[in-house]
Amino acid sequence: MEQGTIRLKTGLAEMLKGGVIMDVTTPEQAKIAEAAGACAVMALERVPADIRAAGGVARMADPTIVKKIMDTVSIPVMAKARIGHFVEARILEAMGVDYIDESEVLTPADDKYHIDKRDFTVPFVCGCRNLGEALRRIAEGAAMIRTKGEPGTGNVVEAVRHCRQVMDEIRQLCALPDAEVPNFAKEAGAPLEVCLAVRKEGRLPVVNFAAGGIATPADAAMMMHLGCDGVFVGSGIFKSGDPAKRAKAIVQAVTHYKDYTMLAEISRDLGEAMVGIDISTIPAGERMQERGW
């Protein structure tokens, strides 16, 4: 019997495909998310919009909050550790969290190295803005990738940019003659063997979700069309007027993303969406997507 294998780690992500992973901060919110059909929840102390508003250093959530949420729902529970903070990650692993998000939403703890994720039994998901970043994370042991987008903004434009960037680079990599692949790897800052795995499969070797700014069923459906395997919704649900209804609508939109008649029905009467932020109004130093290396 073997545990903590890459197949088990990437396998759980495969099971989450076509689903919606929702940020929750209380057991009550976790119940609403589960009842709406979330395939997993992300247990947090504050959603990204509130982290952004609060400023200061954002850290791993209090284990009590995470534990209460784990005790409340039967679906997988994820939690965030700071970039590079392997002790926060070990604590979450010891608690039995199902997936760890090494996340730029929290303040990075190491300005040079991400966590060496290969050494853990628990699987990790990491954010990316381009293919090189995705492949570096996979080489470090990430079993799932998501776009960074710009968390807590309710503005999907950065998630779209990052998704298109990754897909575009995958197409380029797959079209290259063999002789030019090592140089592509060098310029992307990605290990050659992971580049070769992408060429073999024609896609990332792990599941890729959209994250960072998804606020409506249409946003979620667009990310599926762009080639994402599922979506994370952070602030978009519990910062909206009617979280239960919006959550359920986004779940349905991810399943039926190709059916526009159905999407029209799903998108009706959802109440107020979260108030969005124009990315150009966020000073460069305060953009969460710039965190990570």
Place this chain on the structure above:
Amino acid sequence: MARCVGVLALQGAFREHMTALARLGVAAREVRKLQDMDAVDALIIPGGESTTIGKLLIDGGMLDPLRKRITAGMPVYGSCAGLILLCRNIEDSEQPRLGVLDATVRRNAFGRQVDSFETELSMPVLGVEPVSAVFIRAPVLTSVGDNVTVLAQINGQAVAVRQDNVLATSFHPELTTDSRIHSYFLTFTV
């Protein structure tokens, strides 16, 4: 009549089952809506999140019609979440289900993700060579009815069963390249 196997594609690892069927050269199609069921002679319910898939089955008005098709003899195979959805009784849960398999299931029976495991599993109906079985937050059947045949077990509890036209496994053959379970299921369709 040419057979076509549907793969329920509401949420979860449906792509892997499509790939497994393609490897066997079998016509397959994704099933997202009730109308998609008209074209299929058998159905695979993939791994995923059973509560999510159950809710989407209800929202799409598919739960009762699917149950009728299975009761009328359509072959169905459920892996992991699919197994849960097929069971009549689910411990500590009121979640939606098809309830066609006379068995009681315990969800997350081995624990959380850190307790997930791979093992070589004896499944005599497939031959002497064991199957490489991937258990991810997997369920087990804590009891089965007299009409249910146990095909494989771990620690004395059933993890693969057959009841007439219904096949269910706690583990995920779609995550491996061993096609024997899919081939075995296809024998139900002839």
